Amino acid sequence: MLTPNPAAMDFLLTRRSRPAKTMTGPYPDRAALMPILTAAARTPDHGKLEPWRFVVLDRAALDRLAALAVARGAALGLDGEKMAKGRDQFAQSGLAVAVVSCPRPSDKVPAIEQVYSAGAVCLAMVNAALAAGWGANWLSGWVSHDRAFVEQGLGLGDHESVAGFIHIGTETSAPPDRPRPDLDAITTWASE
Template structure:
């Protein structure tokens, strides 16, 4: 017979991300962040390849990334509005963790499974932060998919790429919950 954990199940059934723009100071310090990072790395990892790594971005690093956005936006012919929105993702933040997909050559583990594992790290960190009482949000954006931006800003080299920026902080305003998927509309049961 399984040993249920009702508190964990209730958390997972009611969890919700906090909009990054509502995250303020204080942010987790290194001691508070460490167990969240450890929890995030407990993900499915076929072949034990660890096809990901984490970069903790403190305020000065986030401002530096924000300063790179206008040049990237101009190169991609983004509007001033699009550039300002992408830039604010970094300049308005106080702490974020970049989850970097860092695939490893493997004759047995396809690249797509390694991508899924990196995505699991993003969700694991997001949920660990929320469970610890912090506000958290998983963002990417067009700049995060630009090789020039990720090389200059994060030191990434091919085939590495950003799986997500997990923004962390103290929630300053609670947004209303959004409509959730209907299991009856999205789940198919197959018994034969």
């Protein structure tokens, strides 16, 4: 058995994402962001295929994506509220990292396991940012699933998709805890 790490366990039991819209500057610079990206890249990836990559989005890129969200929302005929939600996740942020899922051809590792790994990278990045003292939030939304948006805005290839946008900044207020799952309702103990 490994040596217990009570501080790490306490962090995991009490961690809480910070809503992206409540974060402000300062934002991590490149030097502060590198350990967060490094920690996220340590996620298991079932065969060392690295089926994900990162696109760091600064203020200029976020402004461009906010405008593209409006254009794409209009082209798709989205209602104003849905369009605004897609725009605001970029317009109200100062730094985000797009985690791009890019499954690799493999006879041993199914594509779905590679996609799961990209999702795990998103959570690892949020946790690393929180552990480093930043506020962090994992968002997706309709923009993540619109092919024209991800191709035009992020330069994604046909085989790539957005696993999530991880927004990182300085939290302005700690959110209240939310209800957590009832473990008895979601856990089955298989003994035989």
